[in-house]
Amino acid sequence: MVVPWQGISLRKVLEKFEPNGNAKFVEFTTLKRPTEMVGQRASFSGIDWPYVEGLRMDEAMHPLSIMVTGLFGKPLPKQNGAPWRLMVPWKYGFKSGKSIVRIRFMAKPPRTTWSLLAPNEYGFYANVNPKVAHPRWSQASERRLPSSLLSPNRRPTMPFNGYANEVAGLYSGMDLRRFF
Amino acid sequence: MIWSWWIALILFAAPGLWALVAIVVDIGNPGQMLGADAGETLVRHFGEWGLRMLLVTLALSSLRRRAGFTQAIRLRRLAGLTAFTYLSLHGLSYLWFLAGFEWLQIREDLVERAYITVGFAAWLILSVLAVTSTRGWQRRLRQRWQTLHALIYLAIPLGILHLLWLTKAGYAEALVYALVYAILMIERLLARRSRQTAS
Numbered sequence: 001m002v003v004p005w006q007g008i009s010l011r012k013v014l015e016k017f018e019p020n021g022n023a024k025f026v027e028f029t030t031l032k033r034p035t036e037m038v039g040q041r042a043s044f045s046g047i048d049w050p051y052v053e054g055l056r057m058d059e060a061m062h063p064l065s066i067m068v069t070g071l072f073g074k075p076l077p078k079q080n081g082a083p084w085r086l087m088v089p090w091k092y093g094f095k096s097g098k099s100i101v102r103i104r105f106m107a108k109p110p111r112t113t114w115s116l117l118a119p120n121e122y123g124f125y126a127n128v129n130p131k132v133a134h135p136r137w138s139q140a141s142e143r144r145l146p147s148s149l150l151s152p153n154r155r156p157t158m159p160f161n162g163y164a165n166e167v168a169g170l171y172s173g174m175d176l177r178r179f180f
Numbered sequence: 181m182i183w184s185w186w187i188a189l190i191l192f193a194a195p196g197l198w199a200l201v202a203i204v205v206d207i208g209n210p211g212q213m214l215g216a217d218a219g220e221t222l223v224r225h226f227g228e229w230g231l232r233m234l235l236v237t238l239a240l241s242s243l244r245r246r247a248g249f250t251q252a253i254r255l256r257r258l259a260g261l262t263a264f265t266y267l268s269l270h271g272l273s274y275l276w277f278l279a280g281f282e283w284l285q286i287r288e289d290l291v292e293r294a295y296i297t298v299g300f301a302a303w304l305i306l307s308v309l310a311v312t313s314t315r316g317w318q319r320r321l322r323q324r325w326q327t328l329h330a331l332i333y334l335a336i337p338l339g340i341l342h343l344l345w346l347t348k349a350g351y352a353e354a355l356v357y358a359l360v361y362a363i364l365m366i367e368r369l370l371a372r373r374s375r376q377t378a379s
Contacts, residue, residue, distance in 0.1 A: 047349050138293065140288065141285055148207075148210055148218070149206060150207070154278075
């Protein structure tokens, strides 16, 4: 889906804390509140709450990374990650953690939830890449929502979700198959 | 046909009738009954009910043995064919609503998505069982019919594996199906053992 997120530049948020030279990565922790968030009570989910995600410093400071506070002109609803959530549009959706309650600068890469759950399936970078398949399925095509029953709107996936011009430079020289 | 067959027909057909209504409503009013991702909802719906009907098919034999419901055997073919119908609709929904009949994409899916490979394998097995479900084929194959239809014990685990392999998180659903299958299989093995010791 092409979603009209509204918010503030993540850079503006992080600059307020004046990170020093040791800050190479940023870690984002999501709210853990099973009394309210029913999904967090599920057994056998495989997910070790709270949900944790992270970015490299230059990714976090990039103009396309935002802290989202609104959606379609209204305040962010709970199911979309109220009161604010991350949005890193050139990466797979699981990188954009919701209901962020803690932000931490780190010298080493944060240990993120999905890469702990299935390290061979979910990497730290998780850049949208049609050429690198998930072990169990291909990433080469996508169905763009809204898609109606009779026209599924299947299309080829674009490298970096279409933001290659803006972000490919962050990864020049990196083997994106190895750093998936 | 015995009265219980008609009752079973209505019950077994209910998920299919719901889907028909939902599709008609959704075409006129997208999102009304099938949610934001109608194709995905339908594929899931038919897959779930197909798998459940396969387990019902097994359970009918257990019902006859343990609850004395002798008519259960006459419902078994109906249950099996219902399962095959739902799983065929499951496959058709995927081909139409998710893959848009793009055969290059579908061939890639079949090869690169292992869960689709095993799902398709399960469907192939079930199609053989469906075709040979008639009394004509039972007569033609005799004892070999029993052996052939034991392939159900391969098809169901492939179906559960299909579900497990497509799961990203939340393994409870696949575990429940596996548990039910295990219980039905234990019941079967115990029944076979007591038949052997009895005779």
